Amino acid sequence: xxxxxxPGDAGAVEAVADALRExxxxxxxxxxxxxLAADATxxxxxxxxxxxxxxxxxNPLIAHVDSLEMAQTCGIFSDLAAQLANRFWPGPLxxxxxxxxxxxxxxxxxxxxxxxxxxxxxxxxxxxxxxxLGRPVVAPSANLSGRLTATRLEDALADLGETxxxxxxxxxxxxxxxxxxxxxxxxxxxxxxxxxLAPEEIEAVAGRLETAGSGDALTPQAPGMLSSHYAPHAxxxxxxxxxxxxxxxxxxxxxxxxxxxxxKAYADLSPEGDINEAAACLFETLRxxxxxxxxxxxxxxxxxxxxxxxxxxxxxxxxxxxxD
Ligand code: AMP
Ligand code: MG
Numbered sequence: 001x002x003x004x005x006x007p008g009d010a011g012a013v014e015a016v017a018d019a020l021r022e023x024x025x026x027x028x029x030x031x032x033x034x035x036l037a038a039d040a041t042x043x044x045x046x047x048x049x050x051x052x053x054x055x056x057x058x059n060p061l062i063a064h065v066d067s068l069e070m071a072q073t074c075g076i077f078s079d080l081a082a083q084l085a086n087r088f089w090p091g092p093l094x095x096x097x098x099x100x101x102x103x104x105x106x107x108x109x110x111x112x113x114x115x116x117x118x119x120x121x122x123x124x125x126x127x128x129x130x131x132x133l134g135r136p137v138v139a140p141s142a143n144l145s146g147r148l149t150a151t152r153l154e155d156a157l158a159d160l161g162e163t164x165x166x167x168x169x170x171x172x173x174x175x176x177x178x179x180x181x182x183x184x185x186x187x188x189x190x191x192x193x194x195x196x197l198a199p200e201e202i203e204a205v206a207g208r209l210e211t212a213g214s215g216d217a218l219t220p221q222a223p224g225m226l227s228s229h230y231a232p233h234a235x236x237x238x239x240x241x242x243x244x245x246x247x248x249x250x251x252x253x254x255x256x257x258x259x260x261x262x263x264k265a266y267a268d269l270s271p272e273g274d275i276n277e278a279a280a281c282l283f284e285t286l287r288x289x290x291x292x293x294x295x296x297x298x299x300x301x302x303x304x305x306x307x308x309x310x311x312x313x314x315x316x317x318x319x320x321x322x323x324d
Pocket of ligand 1: 059060110115116139140178181192
């Protein structure tokens with residue numbers, strides 16, 4: 001049985017920290033998505049985390065810290081990295097920096113790279129757990145590898161079930177989409193993954209962001225090479241104008257409301273056309289319409305600015321050809 005606690009319960013933070021100290025796994029809420037948490041300094045716990053997610057490869061994880069001081073035990077902050085941290089932490093920005101000499105994070109968690117991804121989250125539960133543990137916590141999204149991200153505890157437990165010792169339930173995540181990842185190993189900043197912090201906001205501090213080049217794992221080299229990720233069971237079709245009676249339709253701004261009742265499942269990411277609301281309910285909505293077992297999930301065109309950039313990134317990967 002997973003031990004389920006609620007924010008503010010007496011002893012919840014300490015119970016989670018104790019479980020992590022023993023090398024166990026926890027599911028914790030953050031402001032972005034639910035995280036599958038392990039003690040970042042314990043290689044056995046990190047290995048168990050990869051196994052629980054069913055990750056095909058040991059791709060590097062984000063170390064969650066509770067302070068800039070803890071961040072600096074892990075990574076070397078250039079002036080620009082420090083500026084970004086000061087402006088956007090705590091919050092949904094992950095910084096990739098060079099590893100500090102005595103970085104305590106297990107090499108398995110960073111795939112043996114000389115860089116490390118670090119985030120100071122704003123959610124009090126994650127921060128208090130990191131503080132109580134006194135060490136960084138790795139926490140990739142709490143879902144099976146390649147599948148839809150979990151933004152509610154029920155979804156995380158449905159995927160990960162009994163591999164988890166303890167979890168904290170804080171309802172739906174406020175932002176609902178993963179952090180924005182920026183590499184800042186020198187004097188310039190490079191966008192590695194669009195996410196819950198809009199690129200425009202980062203550019204106001206860092207100047208024009210480079211985007212990841214073809215050598216980066218996070219960027220496909222050609223549209224046909226988009227790696228499948230964030231995938232529901234049903235196939236996904238983008239920029240849809242219509243859908244059949246066996247399909248699901250995911251709308252934005254109510255443009256295709258006439259399809260409701262004619263398709264197997266209809267949902268609107270934001271009837272008011274609010275892109276932040278759409279980001280917050282993206283994964284939950286995809287999980288819900290997928291549960292109706294449609295033959296295809298058709299998704300209306302989503303504006304490509306602000307958080308729309310992150311939404312479209314996730315949707316393209318959900319629609320990418322599957323390895324199976
Ligand atoms: P998630 O597993 O959803 O938390 O996502 C973690 C993301 O951070 C993955 O896409 C990783 O590739 C990326 N990441 C972690 N560490 C690094 C690093 N040192 N350099 C570049 N990307 C990284
Ligand atoms: Mg993920």
